[in-house]
Structure formats: structure tokens, C-alpha cells
Amino acid sequence: xxxxxxxxxxxxxxxxxxxxxxxxxxxxxxxxxxxxxxxxxxxxxxxxxxxxxxxxxxxxxxxxxxxxxxxxxxxxxxxxxxxxxxxxxxxxxxxxxxxxxxxxxxxxxxxxxxxxxxxxxxxxxxxxxxxxxxxxxxxxxxxxxxxxxxxxxxxxxxxxxxxxxxxxxxxxxxxxxxxxxxxxxxxxxxxxxxxxxxxxxxxxxxxxxxxxxxxxxxxxxxxxxxxxxxxxxxxxxxxxxxxxxxxxxxxxxxxxxxxxxxxxxxxxxxxxxxxxxxxxxxxxxxxxxxxxxxxxxxxxxxxxxxxxxxxxxxxxxxxxxxxxx
Amino acid sequence: xxxxxxxxxxxxxxxxxxxxxxxxxxxxxxxxxxxxxxxxxxxxxxxxxxxxxxxxxxxxxxxxxxxxxxxxxxxxxxxxxxxxxxxxxxxxxxxxxxxxxxxxxxxxxxxxxxxxxxxxxxxxxxxxxxxxxxxxxxxxxxxxxxxxxxxxxxxxxxxxxxxxxxxxxxxxxxxxxxxxxxxxxxxxxxxxxxxxxxxxxxxxxxxxxxxxxxxxxxxxxxxxxxxxxxxxxxxxxxxxxxxxxxxxxxxxxxxxxxxxxxxxxxxxxxxxxxxxxxxxxxxxxxxxxxxxxxxxxxxxxxxxxxxxxxxxxxxxxxxxxxxxxxxxxxxxxxxxxxxxxxxxxxxxxxxxxxxxxxxxxxxxxxxxxxxxxxxxxxxxxxxxxxxxxxxxxxxxxxxxxxxxxxxxxxxxxxxxxxxxxxxxxxxxxxxxxxxxxxxxxxxxxxxxxxxxxxxxxxxxxxxxxxxxxxxxxxxxxxxxxxxxxxxxxxxxxxxxxxxxxxxxxxxxxxxxxxxxxxx
Numbered sequence: 001x002x003x004x005x006x007x008x009x010x011x012x013x014x015x016x017x018x019x020x021x022x023x024x025x026x027x028x029x030x031x032x033x034x035x036x037x038x039x040x041x042x043x044x045x046x047x048x049x050x051x052x053x054x055x056x057x058x059x060x061x062x063x064x065x066x067x068x069x070x071x072x073x074x075x076x077x078x079x080x081x082x083x084x085x086x087x088x089x090x091x092x093x094x095x096x097x098x099x100x101x102x103x104x105x106x107x108x109x110x111x112x113x114x115x116x117x118x119x120x121x122x123x124x125x126x127x128x129x130x131x132x133x134x135x136x137x138x139x140x141x142x143x144x145x146x147x148x149x150x151x152x153x154x155x156x157x158x159x160x161x162x163x164x165x166x167x168x169x170x171x172x173x174x175x176x177x178x179x180x181x182x183x184x185x186x187x188x189x190x191x192x193x194x195x196x197x198x199x200x201x202x203x204x205x206x207x208x209x210x211x212x213x214x215x216x217x218x219x220x221x222x223x224x225x226x227x228x229x230x231x232x233x234x235x236x237x238x239x240x241x242x243x244x245x246x247x248x249x250x251x252x253x254x255x256x257x258x259x260x261x262x263x264x265x266x267x268x269x270x271x272x273x274x275x276x277x278x279x280x281x282x283x284x285x286x287x288x289x290x291x292x293x294x295x296x297x298x299x300x301x302x303x304x305x306x307x308x309x310x311x312x313x314x315x316x317x318x319x320x321x322x323x324x325x
Numbered sequence: 326x327x328x329x330x331x332x333x334x335x336x337x338x339x340x341x342x343x344x345x346x347x348x349x350x351x352x353x354x355x356x357x358x359x360x361x362x363x364x365x366x367x368x369x370x371x372x373x374x375x376x377x378x379x380x381x382x383x384x385x386x387x388x389x390x391x392x393x394x395x396x397x398x399x400x401x402x403x404x405x406x407x408x409x410x411x412x413x414x415x416x417x418x419x420x421x422x423x424x425x426x427x428x429x430x431x432x433x434x435x436x437x438x439x440x441x442x443x444x445x446x447x448x449x450x451x452x453x454x455x456x457x458x459x460x461x462x463x464x465x466x467x468x469x470x471x472x473x474x475x476x477x478x479x480x481x482x483x484x485x486x487x488x489x490x491x492x493x494x495x496x497x498x499x500x501x502x503x504x505x506x507x508x509x510x511x512x513x514x515x516x517x518x519x520x521x522x523x524x525x526x527x528x529x530x531x532x533x534x535x536x537x538x539x540x541x542x543x544x545x546x547x548x549x550x551x552x553x554x555x556x557x558x559x560x561x562x563x564x565x566x567x568x569x570x571x572x573x574x575x576x577x578x579x580x581x582x583x584x585x586x587x588x589x590x591x592x593x594x595x596x597x598x599x600x601x602x603x604x605x606x607x608x609x610x611x612x613x614x615x616x617x618x619x620x621x622x623x624x625x626x627x628x629x630x631x632x633x634x635x636x637x638x639x640x641x642x643x644x645x646x647x648x649x650x651x652x653x654x655x656x657x658x659x660x661x662x663x664x665x666x667x668x669x670x671x672x673x674x675x676x677x678x679x680x681x682x683x684x685x686x687x688x689x690x691x692x693x694x695x696x697x698x699x700x701x702x703x704x705x706x707x708x709x710x711x712x713x714x715x716x717x718x719x720x721x722x723x724x725x726x727x728x729x730x731x732x733x734x735x736x737x738x739x740x741x742x743x744x745x746x747x748x749x750x751x752x753x754x755x756x757x758x759x760x761x762x763x764x765x766x767x768x769x770x771x772x773x774x775x776x777x778x779x780x781x782x783x784x785x786x787x788x789x790x791x792x793x794x795x796x797x798x799x800x801x802x803x804x805x806x807x808x809x810x811x812x813x814x815x816x817x818x819x820x821x822x823x824x825x826x827x828x829x830x831x832x833x834x835x836x837x838x839x840x841x842x843x844x
Contacts, residue, residue, distance in 0.1 A: 029790065029802075034641040035810035056710070059790050062552040069555050070359070070696070071703065090555075148435070153532060155549040187435065188454050189537045191529040194808035198427050199533075201813055203436035217811045276811065316553075320369065323537045 022052045023254045025243075026075075028064055028082040030275075032057035037274040044266045051254055060192070061158050061241075065091055072096070073248045078255045081120065081243035081262075085302065086161055088117055088242065089309035098247040101256050104263035107282045108240065109300040117242035120262050121277035124236035124297055125162045126229035127207040128200070128214045135207065135230035139170060142232075143181025148205040150187055150196040154316055157192045158239070163209050164315045165308055166237030169301040175315065179322035186323065212236065212294050213276050220273060220290040228295075235299025241277065331673050332741065332748040332758040338670025341663045342682035345723065349689045352697020353564055359700055360558035366566075370559070373546040374566060376539070377525060380456060384463035385521035389513055391464065392471035395616040397505070398609035399472070400479035401597050410613075411476070412832055414620055415469045419780040419827045420627075421801045422466075422529050423808070424820045428623035429465055429534075431630070433458075438622065454536030462534045463527065467520045469620060473773075474519070474731055478512035479505070481735055487597055497605055511582055518578035519727055522571045522687035543567050547690050557696075564693040571688030575681055624824070631821025634814045642819045645803035646826060648714070649783050652799055653830065655718035656725070656782035657775050663722065664729040664774060669763065671730070672737035683730040686723040694720055695788030713792035717799070721782035728781075729774040736770045737763065772838010776831040783827045800826070 032038035032055045042053045056077070058064050065087050068080055073096065083091055091097060099115045106112050112119055127142070127149060129135050136142040142149070152160030167175045167182075187205045190196040200208035207230065218224040243262060245255040261267055269283035272291060279287075303311060366374075399411065417425060432438045433453045440450030453461065482504060490500055524531075528544035543563055550560035670679045698716055702709045709716075740763055748758045764771070786801040798806065800823050807816035 030806060030809035033798075033803075033806035033810060034639070035806065035812060063790075066552050066555055070700065074703075153538065153545075155545065155553045186537060188533055188535075190533050194805065195423060195426065195529065195533060197811070198423075198808060198813050198816075199430060199434070202427065202431055202434065204430060204434045214811070221811070320538050324539045 020050070020052050021251055021254055022054055023049070023079065023251050023258055024054045024056060024077050025079045025081050025258065026056050026058055026064055026067065026077040027080070028060045029057035030060075031055070031082060035274070037270045040270045040274065041267055044270070045258060045261055048261065048266075049254065049257060051251075053258075061087055062156075062161075068096060068246075069094055075246060075248060077246055078249035078251045079243055079245055079258055083117070083242055083244070084158060085238075085240050085242070085305050086158075086165060086308045086312070088114070088305035091244065092116055092305075096246055096248065097244045098249075098252070100245055100259050102259045102263060104281055106263075106280050107278075108280060109238065110240075110302055112240070114242070114305075117244045118259050118262060119240050119242045119280040120267070121271045121275055121280055122238055122240040123277040124212040124238055124300070125159060125166055125209065126212040126214075126232070126236055126295070126297075128210045128227055128229050129207040131215075131226050131228040133206060135228070137231070138233035139167065139178060140181075140234070142185060142207075143178050145185070147185055147207060148187045149182075149185050150200050150205045150208040151189055152193055152196050152209060153189045153191060154319060157190070159193050159209050159211075160189075161312075162237055162239055164319055165303055165311065166301060168311050168315045169237055169303050170234035176318045176322060179319055180325075183322050183325060189323070211239075211277070212297070213272075213278065213291070216272075216288075216290050216294055217276050219293065220288060225293075231295045231297060233298070235301045236297035238300050238302045239277075240280075240302070332745045332754040333669045333673065333763065334755060335670040335673050335679075337666035338668070338679055341666045342670070342679040345663065345685060345726070346682045348723065349568075349685045349694065352694045352701065353561055353568075353689070355697040355700040355704075356557050356564075356693055357561035360556070360561060366559065366562060369541070370543075370546050370563060373541045373543050373563075374570075377531075377542045377544075378570065380459045380463070380527075380531060380535075380540070380542070381521050381524035383456070383460045384467065384524040385517045387460055388464050388467040388471045388520045389475075389517045391616075392468055392475050392516070393509065393513075394608075394612045395468070396472045396475035396479060398612040399476055402606075402609050402613070410617060411473070412828065412835065413624070414616065415473060415777075415780075415831065416624055416824065416828060417466050417620055418469045419777070419784045419831065420466075421784045421786060421804065421820075421823070423805070424627060424823070425466060425623070426462065426530055426533050427630075428627040429462055431626035432622045433461065438626070454534060456535065456540070458534035458536065459527075459531050459540055462530045463520075463524045465620065465623065466530070467523060468616065470523075470728065471516050471520055472616070474516045475509070475512055477732065477735070477770075477773075478508050481739070482508055491597075497602075514578035514581040515731060518571075518574045518684070519687070519731055521574045522684060522727065525567055525571060525688060526690060544690055544692075547692055551692060551696065560690075560693060560696075564690045567690060568685065568688045571684060572681060575684045579680065627817070627820055627824060630814075630817040631824070632818075634818035635821055638815065638818050638822065641798070642800070642803055642807075642815070642822065645798045645800045645819075646822060648797055649800040649823075650826065650830070652714050652718045652721070653779045653782035655715065656721040657779040657834075659719055659722040660725050660729055660778040661771065661775060664726055664733055665764075665771070667726075668730060668733035668737040669741070669759070671734050672741040674738075680730065680734070684727045686726045689723075691720065691724070691788060694723070695791040698788070699791055709792050713789060713797060716792055717787045717789045718782065720788045721785050722778065724785065724787075725778035725781045728777055732770050732774045732777070733767065736767050740766045769838045772834050772836070775838070776834030779834060780827040780831040783830060784823060 030036050038055050045053050058067050061082050061084055064082050097116050100118050102118045108122055136145050136147055151163055154160040154164045167178050171178050196208050212229040215227040215229055218227045249255050263281050265283040268279040268281050271279045272288050435450050486504055526544050528542055531540050531542045547560050547563045550556045667679050667683055699709055744762050789799050789802050804816050804819045
């Protein structure tokens with residue numbers, strides 16, 4: 001394909017072609033995949049920006065940040081999309097990000113006023129199970145039960161780290177006791193979300209760590225209402241996914257334009273049924289049918305980026321201790 | 326040996342080995358130089374090293390020990406479908422790990438076929454997660470390779486030896502001690518070293534089957550150093566540990582691998598007169614059946630889950646399949662152009678260093694090589710994304726090199742020993758010797774190595790994720806993307822496609838190599 005573009009460039013070179021500015025956005029791989037939001041977002045933004053949107057997919061959020069650190073100030077990226085609050089402080093510490101100029105009326109369960117990062121979607125972590133099962137009603141009850149669960153490794157997976165923060169946010173210093181209780185529930189720990197979810201669908205465990213929005217996929221895309229997310233009494237930890245502009249961008253205006261576009265209906269309406277998360281700003285027509293059936297946690301838990309960064313290493317040590325017994 | 330005139334030059338091989346060492350050590354250095362002051366190895370890292378050593382040793386041991394009777398049975402018996410069976414037995418080895426794990430657990434997991442069967446009979450389900458699960462998975466993945474390598478050892482024993490032994494009235498036992506045991510002593514250490522090295526860099530398989538962070542391997546620690554702590558220094562250090570462990574294992578293997586082979590025969594078809602008793606036949610049959618069942622059940626699980634959506638696979642998956650074939654083809658060409666000169670250099674004798682360089686490819690962490698290459702490519706101002714496919718092909722070739730050498734070296738050695746003097750006396754050396762004598766005589770091995778390399782490259786996710794261009798996806802990457810988008814049914818169908826393609830390319834190249842030979 002590339003060659004065709006080059007050929008087109010040489011043969012039919014016009015001033016307009018050559019001058020089309022390019023905006024490079026680094027994001028995680030599932031965003032750019034044919035089944036993610038990427039293709040639609042690219043089309044929608046290119047329709048208004050008179051530019052070429054170049055989406056680059058790099059594994060997951062943690063890999064994305066590692067890549068930005070590796071490339072440093074000479075990065076080709078103009079925008080990074082796909083970090084979450086657990087990574088925000090580390091991202092800011094690189095000094096590679098610039099403040100944004102976006103204003104929006106967010107539909108988040110929490111207040112958001114970060115000068116550097118703009119949220120584009122969010123969700124609640126939850127344990128997903130087959131709807132016909134009587135699920136435990138809290139983390140504590142789960143720890144005391146003999147319900148079998150699949151979780152992801154916090155060292156290699158975003159949801160895995162999310163669960164660490166969930167237990168920490170709900171139980172603070174008593175987190176190790178909860179983990180000790182959970183240890184015998186854990187069937188196994190996988191590298192990433194896909195392995196765990198795949199094993200759950202094969203029936204390897206009663207529940208899998210995922211999102212409250214997961215049943216929406218099965219309901220909307222597969223017309224299958226056999227999956228449910230268990231509401232937990234302690235509340236549910238949130239994942240807020242954000243994007244930010246790099247200070248070294250050679251297209252700062254275009255980057256601003258993209259971030260502002262990100263919180264408009266054109267972008268936000270794509271999110272629910274491609275990324276299977278809640279949009280940061282609900283689009284005009286509301287959420288797609290099926291999202292109304294999802295559980296709404298009584299309480300939203302979220303450590304601030306600084307708290308999350310401070311808690312991370314200690315929480316990991318507690319987790320390793322409890323599960324390595 | 327060193328001073329003797331030789332029909333092939335060692336220099337191209339030494340050059341290839343040098344290139345390889347430069348690439349692996351250079352990328353490692355690139356990562357280390359990019360590191361800021363980080364921490365050294367912590368307690369958790371040492372635990373990871375310990376666990377890695379234990380699981381890799383056990384996995385290597387069991388894979389090799391179980392492969393001996395299977396390979397022996399396959400070497401002694403001729404039956405319809407034997408070739409197909411041998412080809413199919415090789416499949417687990419070339420599967421992407423995520424698919425292999427899902428297939429394996431569909432059979433041996435808590436809700437798997439075995440547990441369900443046991444449950445129906447009133448027994449408890451088997452507990453697969455733990456160190457034994459890690460070893461089980463690694464044996465599943467590596468038994469085929471070990472079997473093929475050992476089987477090859479059997480096939481390289483000249484038919485005349487068996488004929489003579491039969492004429493002298495050797496029974497199974499005598500045959501074993503006189504012919505088979507010396508052959509095994511030569512083959513087994515290297516075979517163990519290869520499986521050990523593969524298991525050394527295991528990550529997702531070990532973690533999932535190990536049941537939790539107890540099963541943290543060095544590769545996971547490297548991943549953590551990169552992604553979680555962004556401590557490139559520690560990542561490089563851990564990678565060095567991996568390399569050193571592999572080098573020690575390889576050196577031990579070279580040292581233990583004694584004996585000089587059986588010399589030459591007349592290339593007659595191998596016929597066996599031993600093992601004709603009913604008991605021996607039953608034993609061989611049982612081993613073949615057990616191995617086939619163990620290796621085929623998870624494959625059957627993969628096929629069954631893939632079938633329903635196979636027809637409806639989206640075009641993006643077919644595109645990815647074409648890309649993968651392209652990458653795998655490139656990779657195979659690269660592999661042969663590295664492996665053949667190296668095999669020739671080793672065949673001249675006394676080139677342990679070249680052999681060692683070949684093994685480095687296994688021990689190197691893909692993450693470290695990939696990241697190192699990324700740093701190097703960026704530092705020379707090239708566009709990493711434009712190079713995504715060639716780089717993926719190159720890294721895949723390096724990963725397949727150790728296997729290719731195991732396959733090519735014994736036969737290169739035999740040909741050089743057997744025809745070298747004749748070649749020299751005809752003043753035929755260098756390129757004509759390679760073209761007219763070496764390559765034609767090594768066709769079967771070249772076909773096998775090429776088939777294995779291409780299939781491996783098809784199934785390997787490799788470093789494409791580090792260089793991913795949104796417009797280009799390989800089939801394994803597309804499978805991961807489908808899974809990430811909840812489309813596990815489509816992912817299963819795409820896995821089946823990958824399975825079929827991998828078997829296909831392997832079959833074509835392997836058969837092409839031995840068109841007139843007996844397998």
C-alpha cells in the first residue's frame with residue numbers, strides 16, 4: 001500500500017497533496033485494529049481537519065508510555081492517546097507533555113480538571129460471570145468464598161494493575177488481608193486481558209476480571225445476554241483513559257484540534273460500541289441500547305494519579321507476597 | 326583437523342556468526358547504553374532466575390526423555406499415515422503461544438475434556454496449574470521438536486549398520502547398546518540444550534500454567550523492567566543472565582556430546598530387523614499412540630473451536646495471512662543464508678564458537694532484541710515503521726537459526742567428511758563443491774529446516790508489535806487484535822487458518838526437500 005501512496009505522490013503531485021499536514025497519534029494496539037475505534041475516528045477527523053491522521057498502535061498503555069520514554073523529545077508522535085490515571089503521573093514526570101486547551105462538560109462520575117491530559121473514555125473494573133450464577137456481592141465476600149477467578153498480572157496488564165488499585169482504594173492498609181483471602185480463589189494469572197477472558201469463556205473459572213461494560217459487547221454484538229458483571233459493595237475502581245499532546249510536536253495546533261475533536265460527538269459516539277467503554281462526554285443520542293442494562297456501581301473508587309503512583313510499588317509487593325505463598 | 330585442506334571455506338560461516346553475535350550483543354548494548362542509573366538485580370529477580378532454571382531444566386529433561394521412546398518407535402515402524410503423523414506431531418511447536426495455551430487448557434484445564442471425563446466417572450478434576458503445569462505445557466510445545474531431532478539421529482545411522490547387526494543376530498537390547506545408545510549420546514545433549522534454551526525465555530506459558538506470580542520467569546522480569554519500571558539497565562542485565570545460562574547449557578552439551586557417528590553407508594533405505602516381537606510392537610504402538618493423543622487433543626480442540634466461524638473470516642484476516650506468508654518467506658531466505666554457511670563452517674570441525682553463536686538467537690529476549698533494534702534504527706534516522714516487516718523477518722530468522730543448525734550440521738558434517746577428499750582430489754572446492762555436492766546431498770535437511778523456519782515465522786508474534794504499522798498486520802497480530810476486541814470466535818477461526826497455513830508451508834518445504842527420499 002505504501003508504495004501506491006508514494007507512486008501517487010510522484011505521479012500526481014500537486015501542491016495540495018504535498019502540503020497536507022500529518023498528525024501522528026500513538027495509541028494502544030486495540031484502538032487501531034480493524035475492530036477498534038481507529039478506522040472510524042480516522043475517517044471522522046480527516047473529514048474536518050484537512051490533514052492526514054496517522055494512528056500508530058503500540059501494544060497497551062504501559063508499552064505506550066515506555067515507547068514515549070524511549071523516544072524522548074525526538075518522538076514522531078504529536079499526541080499520545082491511551083494512558084490511564086495509573087500512568088498519568090509517570091507520564092508527566094517525563095516532562096514531554098504540554099498543557100492542553102480543551103474545555104468540555106464531562107460525564108464522568110468524578111471531577112476532572114487535569115491541565116495536561118484530556119479524558120476520552122472510562123469504565124469500571126468488574127468481575128464478569130455467567131448470568132445464571134449467584135455471584136459474591138463484595139470483594140470481601142469473594143475472598144471468603146470458593147468462587148474461582150481469573151485475573152491478569154499487574155506487571156504486564158492494565159486491568160491487572162487496576163485490580164491492585166481497586167483493593168488498595170477499598171481497603172487501604174488491610175489490602176494484604178484481602179489478597180490473602182483472594183489467593184485461593186485465583187485459578188491463574190495471565191499476561192494480558194485476552195488470555196484471561198478467553199479462558200473464562202472456555203469455562204476455566206467462574207469469574208474473570210474485566211469491565212462492567214463487557215456484558216454490553218455480548219448483548220449488542222452477539223445478542224447474548226448470558227454474561228453479567230457483579231456489583232460489589234465496596235464500590236468499583238474506575239479506569240479513565242486519557243490523551244495528551246507532546247511538547248515536542250511539530251503540529252501543535254493540529255494536536256489541539258484533535259484533542260478538542262476527541263470530546264465532541266463525532267468521536268465520542270464511536271467509543272461505546274468499538275472500545276466498549278463509557279464515553280467521556282455522552283453524545284447527543286445518549287448511550288447505545290443495551291448499555292442501560294449494565295450494572296451501575298453504588299460507589300466509584302479512583303486514586304488520584306499521584307496517590308496511584310505512590311501506592312503502586314507497595315501494592316505490587318503485597319500482591320506478590322500474597323499470591324506467591 | 327584444523328590444518329587439513331577443506332573443500333569449503335569457514336569464512337562465510339564465521340562472517341554469519343559474527344553478524345549474529347553483533348546483532349544480538351549490539352542490540353543488548355544499545356538497550357544498556359540507553360539506560361539511566363537503575364537498580365541491580367533484586368530479590369524478586371533472583372527468585373525469577375531460580376524458577377526459570379528449575380522449570381527449564383525439568384522441561385528439557387522430560388521433553389527429551391519422552392521423545393526417545395517415541396522417536397525410537399517411529400524409527401522402527403512403518404505404517405500408513407506415518408508421514409502425516411510425523412508432520413502433524415510437529416505442529417504444537419509452531420503454534421503461537423496464546424493459541425497453544427488455550428488449546429492445551431481446553432483439554433487439561435479445570436473445565437477441560439480430561440477433567441470433565443474424570444468428573445463423569447466420579448473423580449476430582451485434575452489440577453493443572455503449578456510447576457507441573459508449566460512442564461506439561463513445555464513438553465507439549467517441545468516434545469515434537471525433540472522427537473524430530475532424535476528421529477533424525479536414527480535416520481542418519483546407515484542402513485548397513487542395521488543390516489550387519491541383524492546378520493550378527495543382535496536382538497533389541499544389543500541393538501540399543503551397540504547402535505542406538507552411541508547415537509543418542511551424540512544427539513541428546515544438544516537436543517536438551519535447545520529445549521532448555523527455548524524454555525528459558527518462556528513467559529506467557531509459564532505464567533498462565535504456573536498459576537500465578539510464583540511462576541515468574543526471567544523473561545517476565547525483563548518485561549516488568551521495561552514496562553512497569555522502565556529500568557532499561559535491569560532489563561539488559563537480566564538479558565545477560567539469560568544469555569549466560571544458555572551459553573553454559575550449550576557448552577555443557579557440546580562437552581557431553583561425545584562420539585563420532587557411524588561413518589558412511591550406501592544410502593540404502595533403512596530396514597530394521599529388530600523389534601519384531603509382539604511385545605516390542607505393542608510397546609512401540611503404545612508410545613506412538615500416547616504421543617499422538619497427547620499432542621493431537623489440544624490441536625483438535627483448536628480445530629473444533631475454529632471451525633464455526635472459519636467461512637465468515639473477515640477480509641482483514643486474509644490480508645494478514647498474505648502478509649504473514651510474505652514475512653515468513655523473507656524470513657526463510659534470511660535464515661538459510663545465515664544457517665548454511667554456518668553449518669558448513671561447523672562441518673569443517675572444531676567451530677564450537679560458530680555453533681554457540683547460533684544458539685544465542687534462542688537465548689536472546691525478543692523484547693530486548695526488538696527494543697535494541699528500534700533504538701539503533703531510530704539513531705540512524707531511519708523510519709522504524711517502514712522497516713517493520715524486514716525487521717520482523719530478520720528476528721524470526723534469528724530465533725529459528727538454532728533449530729536450523731541442529732538440523733543442518735550433522736548432515737553437512739557427514740557430507741564434508743565423506744566427499745571432501747574426493748572433491749579436493751578433483752580440485753573441486755568452494756562454490757562448485759557447495760553447489761554440486763553439499764546442497765544436493767543436504768536437500769532433505771534444508772527442506773526440513775526451511776519448512777520449520779517458515780512455519781515458526783508464520784506463528785510468531787515476534788517484534789511486529791514494537792514496530793506495528795497500522796496498515797500492516799501479520800496473522801498472529803490480527804489474532805491478538807481479534808481477541809482484544811472480544812471476538813474470540815473469530816480469533817479461534819483465524820488461529821485455525823494459521824494452523825492450516827503453518828502446516829501447509831511446512832509440508833510443502835519438508836516434502837519438497839525429500840522428494841525421492843524415505844522419511
